[in-house]
Structure formats: C-alpha cells, structure tokens
Amino acid sequence: MKEKLTLMIPGPTPVPERVLKALGKHPIGHRSPEFQEIVKSTTNLLKWLHQTKGDVLTITGSGTAAMEAGIINTLSKGDKVICGENGKFGERWVKVAKAYGLNVTTVKAPWGDPLDPESFKRILNEEKDIRAVIITHSETSTGVINNLEEISRAVKSHQNTIMIADCVTSIGSSNVPMDKWGIDVIASGSQKGYMMPPGLSFVAMSQKAWEANERSNLPKFYLDLLSYKKAADKNSNPYTPGVNLYFALEETLKLMKEEGLDSIFKRHNKHMKATQEAMNSMGLTLFAKKGYGSPSITSVVANNNLNAEEIRKYIKNKFDILIAGGQDHLKGKIFRIGHLGFINDRDILTAVAAIEAAIEHMGASKKPLGTGVSTAVKILLEKD
C-alpha cells in the first residue's frame, strides 16, 4: 500500500490539510491589494513568532538562501567573524563566510557535543574587531541544540558585533525570543516548524543588524535585504514571490497562533523527552550529549552492531514512516527522528513502535517488545 507516508525527517515535515488546501488554490496577482493583505498579515504573524519588534522578511528560496542573506547583508570582505561549527550546518556557514572573503575564526565542538559559550566569550574579549558571531541553534545534522541564549547575551554587550543565528530547525518548535536574547539576524525555512512545504525562507533583522547593513558592501542582488525591506514596508515583494506558498504561510501561521507559542514549545519538549527516554529504555544510545538534545530532532546511535540505514529502510518499507539517516561520516551510524512541526502524540508512538519492530525484526532487541512504547506513553500522559 502506498500514498500513506508519514514524514519524520527534520524537514520537509508533515503539512496540515488546511495548509495544503491553501497551497493548491488558484494564484492571484502578486501586486494586487488582495495579495498585499496577505503580505501584511504574514509579516505581523512572523514578528509574533520571532518575538520581535524588528523586521522579518520573506524570501522565495531555501533556508540556505536566508542564512546567506543574513551574512552578506551585514558584513564586508575581510570582516572578522566567529563561526560555531559542531555539525554539517555549522560547516555550511563557514563555507558561505569564506565564499565571500570573510576572515573566519571557528569555534568547534565534536559532532554530538554543544558549542561552548565560554570559547566565544574569550575570543570576543581578546579580539575587539569581531563583526559577527554565526552559529546554528538546533544543529539538524546531529540533533544538538546549542546555547544560543548565552552566546547571544555575550555578543549583545559588544557594540560592533552582531549575532547571526541559523534557527531553521528551532523557530516554531523551541523558544527563540529574538529581542529578549538580543539576536540580530535569524534565518529560518518554511519546511520545518512552520508546518508547510519548502520554498519560502525568512530573515529577521534587528536594528543593530540594519546598522551593520549600512557598512556592508558585499555584492548581491536577489538576496539584497534592503530591497525586501523597502517592499515589505509597502506590503509587497521586490520580485515575484511564491504566491501559493504565501497562501500556505498565512494559513499555517494562523494555525500556530491558534495553538499558541507556549503550547507549541511544550508539545515539542514533551515529544523530545518521550522519544529520548523511549530510545534509552530500549538500550539505545542518544547521539547528542545529555541535556543538549534538540526539541526538534532526536539522533540515535545504532549500537549493538545495528546498521542505521537498515533500520531506516525497514521502517520505510514496512510502516511507511520516513526517518533520516546520518550525514557524511555518520551515515549508517546514527538515525535521526524528526519530531518538529505538525507532529502529534500518535506520531511519537508509531515512530517508537516502528523502531522497536525494526530492531526485533533484526533479532537485536535488548529489552522486551513494548518497552519503548510504554516508556513513551508514560511521558505523553504526564501532566504539563
């Protein structure tokens, strides 16, 4: 039987029927008053989601485009920046920074470990001309959440340094109070916590980020955020945007508003806890260091001579649940359960049960069948 896929990768994530229906509507003119209303409404809801009074601009493109835009609109060739690197996305932002001739210092941690805020503080205090700190909040490749709050607070006290954060798999699942923490640039993408298909991405800019923009001189056109800001101030876009994706965006942001930020964060936290403890109870090892698991993704080590790719393929073929594998040197060694966006308690139960079934099928169960599911149930039944 086909056509009954459940996505539990860290994006694309499942999409509510209301949002798909909106996506499949006939397009309208992108310069029409009707569309301007949608731009206005989504812009306001995006500010609510980012907990900011700053700007949140919508780009037709992937999260990588948004992150690149954040970097090239605030910096100049030769600028000193610190990049946090503890996974594939951290590595990507180093590549972007180098592609534009920035002077990059990396703060590294092994994949699976979080970045150490003290390392950032030390460099910021030693070198006075750091223009930006660039980190990934929820590192999608490892399932680690970095301490964005502490790193941002350290950056905030440096007048000429801005904090640029990849929040692609944290916005809409984890608490990211942009203004309160003092984050200057946040990049995110639509196919994650936003519960919609990929194709739109978002760059939030603080006042300090716009001041940095005035000094910035890297060449750009499509990703020139000033043209997006000028257009957004008139509820419009500089170039033809993904009109139908905007229909979906409006619908999904309304759904998120109905659920409320606190409920969204609590749901993701509970799902993280249920998944983590279920895996532990089955004798599996979590890849992310204890206390640093992302509320969006749980990475699990395929120990006991298991092959993570085999588990993944079995679950896909038998149960039509798609979970993610490890990337690069982690391929075959870990699998990653995406539990962000449009995921309910039932999805957590089925994912845990399917993993139990796969390991049983491989003759590698260390605990009685049902151990993982019963652990998950107990946590899901806990009062908030």
Added chain:
Amino acid sequence: MKEKLTLMIPGPTPVPERVLKALGKHPIGHRSPEFQEIVKSTTNLLKWLHQTKGDVLTITGSGTAAMEAGIINTLSKGDKVICGENGKFGERWVKVAKAYGLNVTTVKAPWGDPLDPESFKRILNEEKDIRAVIITHSETSTGVINNLEEISRAVKSHQNTIMIADCVTSIGSSNVPMDKWGIDVIASGSQKGYMMPPGLSFVAMSQKAWEANERSNLPKFYLDLLSYKKAADKNSNPYTPGVNLYFALEETLKLMKEEGLDSIFKRHNKHMKATQEAMNSMGLTLFAKKGYGSPSITSVVANNNLNAEEIRKYIKNKFDILIAGGQDHLKGKIFRIGHLGFINDRDILTAVAAIEAAIEHMGASKKPLGTGVSTAVKILLEKD
C-alpha cells in the same frame, strides 16, 4: 461574486487544475528515491522545452534569481559586457551587472521599440574583449519581443563571448531553440509559459557557458550553479528545493509535452494576432512597434484621453479579469494583456469583450460595440 478571477497579467498566469492538485499533495523527502525520479523526469522535460542538449538547472527562487545566477556564474569583476536595455527588465540586468562590478556598455532602444541587432554586432566587432551579451527576449514591461535569434548568431561567432538571455516570458510561449540559435544561458521562471505558480526558476547552460564558469570568480553560494549541476547529475538538489512546486512542475511539463511545442507556439501566435488586431479594430494603438509584439503580452496605449488604470480597475471589478498596467513612466498610459501559459481562445474573447465594455462604459468607444470581439473571432477561426 468573488473567487472567479481570471489572470491575464504577464505572470502569475492561470494554472490548470491538474497542476494545482499536484501542488497540494503531501510533501515527500527531498532525498528520497521517489523525489529523485521527479528531478530526473523534470530535468529531461526541461531540456526538451529548451531544445537543448545542455544543462537546465532548477532553482527555488524567482526569475530574477535565475538571471542573476546566469550572470554571476559566468563572469568576473571588471568583465566587459553589453546589456540590451529597452524596458524595465533590461534595466534590471544592468543593475545586476553593476552590483557585481561588471563593466557595462548598454545598447538602448526606446520603450516600445526592439533592440537593434546591428548595434550589438558593431560593438562586438570593435571591441574584442566583450565577455557577454545580456538581453531580454520578451520584454515584459513593454510587450516587445527582441530579435534574440539574430543577436545570438552574432555572439556565437565570438569565441570568448557568451549570450545570456532572459527568456522569462518567452520560454513555453515562443520558439527559443537554445542550441540552434547558440544561446549560452537562458533564465526563466515558473509562473509564465510554464503554467504553474511562481517559486521555481530555471537556468539553462551551454558547454560554452560552463567554460566561462571556469574563469568566473564572483562570490556566490546559494546561486552557485556548479553545486546545482553536481546535484542534478545525481538527480538531486544542493539545498532543500520547493518539493511541492516540483510536483507541479512535473505535471505541467507533461501537459506541455502532450500539447507539443509547435502547438504551444501556434496557440500563442494566434492569440497575439487576435488580440493585436482586435485592439487595432477598436481604434486603440499598440505600444510595441509593428512586427515586434510579444506572443506573450500585448501592450495597448490608452489613447483618446483614456486612463489605462481606470480601464484596468473597471475590468477587474466588473468582470474579475486581471490585466496589467504600465510600469514606471508608463503607469496610466498603457495596459498590458498577458496571453501566455494556460490561456485558451475563450480567454482571448472575454478579455477583448471586457476591454470593449470598459471603453463603452467610459463613453469613449470609437467603433460599434462588438467590433473588437468580431475581429478576434475571425482570427481565432482561421485555419493554422
């Protein structure tokens, strides 16, 4: 009565039900074998549409992103280029070229006139180090089609010069045989002849364009076409693409294949002719120079003391047909009828009839009511 809009702007264009249904499906993983099949199939169909053996790469972004990608992946700072400029899009590519520090010579024509191929030939022969000629094929802002064939043939004989063409409103409506004409880079966008919503754009690259790419050193990351080519060779994408837009793309390219290139071009030509002659028969003046009207867009001068914006608004309110106005200094002076993409004979009749009705309503008819429609009917009934 609402919700019965007909789009007759030069994009977004109407979308067939089959394509909208595909768009509104549940997303799948962008690294799955199922999605790789879609990338493979759409890539082959895109090559068919471009009449090329070269590469056609799909970017999640607007047509401007595709055009910028074509420029920054083949050129270097200080490179001499010739830009054709006879409308708003020609102006845009001059801006892109200057944003990246290219050394731009412009060949201009008044808005409404076509570019003169002889001017390009003269400069190409006088200056030996021109790296690229950049023109807009169908100038969306004026409804003029430029002589891309002749300009491309002139460029072809210059070994170190590439031809970069904005074919955003010509691919899928006009004949653009890329290999035959010797075009090196073609940019286009999904919301035009492709009959699907905006959000994807396409860059076609010839072998000569890839050779230019080897010399090119402009900074880029999201729009670095080499990463798209490497991924496309494995039926994949470098970053998370607009998965649902890909569903729509596959469906619409199949529809186009079913209709056939010749039929598509004949349909657009006939609709152009019917619209042009209907407008003429009503005593209205066409904005594009005779013989240079685009098969995709007919621009009409609001003469006889008419205001083009009033005509446009009346037609929208009374008949729910959206036609486009003039841009910049042409605002209020011309209106533009988009007849590209998913447009049939009936749409041409209703657009012409609605324009007749608007002018009658304004008391400015020069000819009896029905003159425009009957002219259009006669052309639509002509045998191919």
